[in-house]
Amino acid sequence: MALHLLLLLLAASVVAADEEPFIGVNIGTDLSDMPHPTQVVALLKAQQIRHVRLYDADQAMLVALAKSGIQVVVTIPNEELLAIGQSNSTGANWVFHNVVAHYPATNITAICVGSEVLNTLPNAAKILVNALKYIHSALVASNLDRQIKVSTPLSSSIILDSFPPSQAFFNRSLNQVLVPMLEFLQSTDSYLMLNIYPYYDYMQSNGVIPLDYALFKPLPPNEEAVDSNTLLHYSNVFDAMVDAAYFAMAFLNYTNIPVVVTESGWPSKGDSNELDATVDNADTYNSNLIKHVLNKTGTPKHPGIAVSTYIYELYNEDTKVGPLSEKNWGLFDADGAPIYILHLTGSGAVLANDTTNQTYCIAKDGADPKMLQAALDWACGPGKVDCSPLLQGEPCYEPDNVIAHANFAFDTYFHKMGKSSDACDFKGVATISTSDPSHGSCLFPGSLGKNGTLGNITAPSMNSTIPDSSAYDVHSCEPRYRRLLMVMGFVMWVLVLL
Numbered sequence: 001m002a003l004h005l006l007l008l009l010l011a012a013s014v015v016a017a018d019e020e021p022f023i024g025v026n027i028g029t030d031l032s033d034m035p036h037p038t039q040v041v042a043l044l045k046a047q048q049i050r051h052v053r054l055y056d057a058d059q060a061m062l063v064a065l066a067k068s069g070i071q072v073v074v075t076i077p078n079e080e081l082l083a084i085g086q087s088n089s090t091g092a093n094w095v096f097h098n099v100v101a102h103y104p105a106t107n108i109t110a111i112c113v114g115s116e117v118l119n120t121l122p123n124a125a126k127i128l129v130n131a132l133k134y135i136h137s138a139l140v141a142s143n144l145d146r147q148i149k150v151s152t153p154l155s156s157s158i159i160l161d162s163f164p165p166s167q168a169f170f171n172r173s174l175n176q177v178l179v180p181m182l183e184f185l186q187s188t189d190s191y192l193m194l195n196i197y198p199y200y201d202y203m204q205s206n207g208v209i210p211l212d213y214a215l216f217k218p219l220p221p222n223e224e225a226v227d228s229n230t231l232l233h234y235s236n237v238f239d240a241m242v243d244a245a246y247f248a249m250a251f252l253n254y255t256n257i258p259v260v261v262t263e264s265g266w267p268s269k270g271d272s273n274e275l276d277a278t279v280d281n282a283d284t285y286n287s288n289l290i291k292h293v294l295n296k297t298g299t300p301k302h303p304g305i306a307v308s309t310y311i312y313e314l315y316n317e318d319t320k321v322g323p324l325s326e327k328n329w330g331l332f333d334a335d336g337a338p339i340y341i342l343h344l345t346g347s348g349a350v351l352a353n354d355t356t357n358q359t360y361c362i363a364k365d366g367a368d369p370k371m372l373q374a375a376l377d378w379a380c381g382p383g384k385v386d387c388s389p390l391l392q393g394e395p396c397y398e399p400d401n402v403i404a405h406a407n408f409a410f411d412t413y414f415h416k417m418g419k420s421s422d423a424c425d426f427k428g429v430a431t432i433s434t435s436d437p438s439h440g441s442c443l444f445p446g447s448l449g450k451n452g453t454l455g456n457i458t459a460p461s462m463n464s465t466i467p468d469s470s471a472y473d474v475h476s477c478e479p480r481y482r483r484l485l486m487v488m489g490f491v492m493w494v495l496v497l498l
């Protein structure tokens with residue numbers, strides 16, 4: 001009993017266990033038709049993504065993320081790093097414009113100082129720790145250093161001999177940078193940011209790493225990798241890499257710095273020499289990764305310790321250069337349609353469900369009723385939505401209120417416009433949702449219905465004559481539509497609102 005307790009205490013003193021793990025998503029922007037920040041945020045909300053990492057500190061994106069309930073990691077792009085690492089005041093300026101100016105409306109929780117700097121910008125290595133310190137001291141000056149962590153994402157390729165994990169160590173030629181960096185992370189209560197790509201480890205292993213081991217698929221016990229020094233069993237590459245990082249840090253005597261995985265994922269398409277970049281493998285990897293992280297399994301070395309992870313990435317980035325796989329790491333295309341449906345049953349509320357592909361456009365929570373009414377008027381008028389199901393005695397009449405009626409009209413418009421994300425805006429009072437608002441015999445467009453048959457709600461034929469839903473004027477309520485509304489039984493609402 002006493003020994004048990006001691007072991008528990010020891011375990012607790014190593015890496016803090018108080019954090020709940022989360023799944024976040026990286027938002028790369030190399031798309032030829034990058035969605036507008038408000039559409040990005042609508043997608044994040046619809047998919048219940050509550051943690052994101054940006055590769056910069058784009059002002060429009062930070063504004064769109066304000067008051068969204070989404071926690072945001074911003075990044076100092078590598079191009080800006082040299083200047084910051086050489087000047088405390090440049091660092092302070094960066095923090096002022098990109099963090100202080102947005103916080104707390106935008107819940108910025110960490111700053112990535114560069115990205116894989118040691119691999120991609122080796123000449124910045126010597127100023128990297130200065131940059132971390134300058135950014136941190138600017139946060140201290142603004143009294144934000146407890147809320148906002150400072151770190152720098154490392155490529156797992158700087159960890160050598162990573163199997164068995166207990167023998168892993170950081171490339172020694174980087175120790176001059178890594179030792180003061182770890183000292184900084186420890187003294188500021190921050191975490192090691194690590195990018196882990198079992199896809200590349202698998203590809204480069206020439207068959208040594210089984211695909212199933214990379215994809216978190218169960219292996220027969222006799223094929224599980226066992227670390228002969230620790231006798232720990234490894235059932236997937238991801239855990240082995242995280243433990244390799246813990247061991248590499250311990251080798252430099254840092255034993256209490258937690259790990260956050262800033263990137264991990266799997267491409268869904270690749271060139272002819274990238275045969276394992278498939279939709280099935282990407283779906284399997286990401287679905288299993290999410291379940292694994294959220295289950296708070298931890299790793300064999302630190303069971304139960306959260307290893308929060310940001311999936312790479314939200315969108316397929318079609319303008320990325322390199323092999324075809326480079327353009328195909330995304331969970332969604334630019335329209336917000338899923339590339340594949342994650343299998344997450346049982347893993348709780350993240351990235352919606354197995355039903356992610358059913359999307360609906362509904363009124364935003366707390367939207368101003370007057371704005372909703374104007375949008376409803378527009379949809380049933382110039383928007384050419386067939387609003388007859390909303391008439392008294394028709395299936396969608398009840399509940400007879402502006403929110404319920406707006407939901408139906410917005411969703412019908414959205415589907416008739418091919419679910420394009422800008423068809424679900426209505427001056428900001430509409431949002432995309434993944435839960436089916438159908439009720440009773442009122443079947444919403446996009447609903448599979450309770451019988452599993454696709455709802456047959458055909459929109460009036462759509463050619464380019466339909467005005468843009470963002471183009472109407474909230475304050476104009478032309479008599480023609482007012483009369484239409486009265487006919488449709490909205491007279492009460494019109495009277496209340498005028």
Ligand SMILES: *[C@@H]1O[C@H](CO)[C@@H](O)[C@H](O)[C@H]1NC(C)=O
Pocket residue numbers: 071104105107
């Ligand atoms: C930011 O998110 C953290 C973690 O959920 C929460 O504790 C904090 O209150 C949030 N801050 C703001 C300003 O919303």
Ligand SMILES: *[C@@H]1O[C@H](CO)[C@@H](O)[C@H](O)[C@H]1NC(C)=O
Pocket residue numbers: 088089092134137138141
């Ligand atoms: C850097 O600037 C901060 C204010 O942003 C200040 O508190 C700190 O002392 C400065 N550090 C150095 C090394 O000059």
Ligand SMILES: *[C@@H]1O[C@H](CO)[C@@H](O)[C@H](O)[C@H]1NC(C)=O
Pocket residue numbers: 122160171172173174
């Ligand atoms: C270790 O890092 C140095 C400097 O970045 C690099 O030249 C060398 O190739 C790395 N060694 C290994 C084994 O990756």
Ligand SMILES: *[C@@H]1O[C@H](CO)[C@@H](O)[C@H](O)[C@H]1NC(C)=O
Pocket residue numbers: 251252253
């Ligand atoms: C780690 O600590 C041990 C024991 O205190 C010491 O012998 C060793 O030199 C230290 N290693 C490093 C890299 O500081």
Ligand SMILES: *[C@@H]1O[C@H](CO)[C@@H](O)[C@H](O)[C@H]1NC(C)=O
Pocket residue numbers: 291292295297
């Ligand atoms: C989740 O954790 C429990 C207990 O920690 C374990 O039995 C189960 O296999 C885990 N599930 C997954 C999917 O990792």
Ligand SMILES: *[C@@H]1O[C@H](CO)[C@@H](O)[C@H](O)[C@H]1NC(C)=O
Pocket residue numbers: 338339340341357
């Ligand atoms: C989502 O649904 C559309 C039709 O509504 C279909 O064309 C598409 O293939 C589906 N996507 C996935 C990933 O199943």
Ligand SMILES: *[C@@H]1O[C@H](CO)[C@@H](O)[C@H](O)[C@H]1NC(C)=O
Pocket residue numbers: 048348349350351352353354434
């Ligand atoms: C997933 O689906 C279940 C059952 O359909 C539902 O109760 C749950 O709220 C859904 N979760 C999310 C995140 O949408």
Ligand SMILES: *[C@@H]1O[C@H](CO)[C@@H](O)[C@H](O)[C@H]1NC(C)=O
Pocket residue numbers: 443448449450451453
């Ligand atoms: C489901 O089937 C029942 C009986 O066949 C039918 O009355 C009902 O309209 C159907 N509902 C949907 C949503 O298709």
Ligand SMILES: *[C@@H]1O[C@H](CO)[C@@H](O)[C@H](O)[C@H]1NC(C)=O
Pocket residue numbers: 456458
């Ligand atoms: C859907 O509606 C159209 C037009 O109202 C009709 O021609 C078609 O048969 C319907 N399809 C189904 C499956 O009910």
Ligand SMILES: *[C@@H]1O[C@H](CO)[C@@H](O)[C@H](O)[C@H]1NC(C)=O
Pocket residue numbers: 461462463
């Ligand atoms: C819509 O446009 C397509 C292609 O331009 C055309 O083939 C179709 O006939 C048009 N439909 C209507 C109803 O105008």
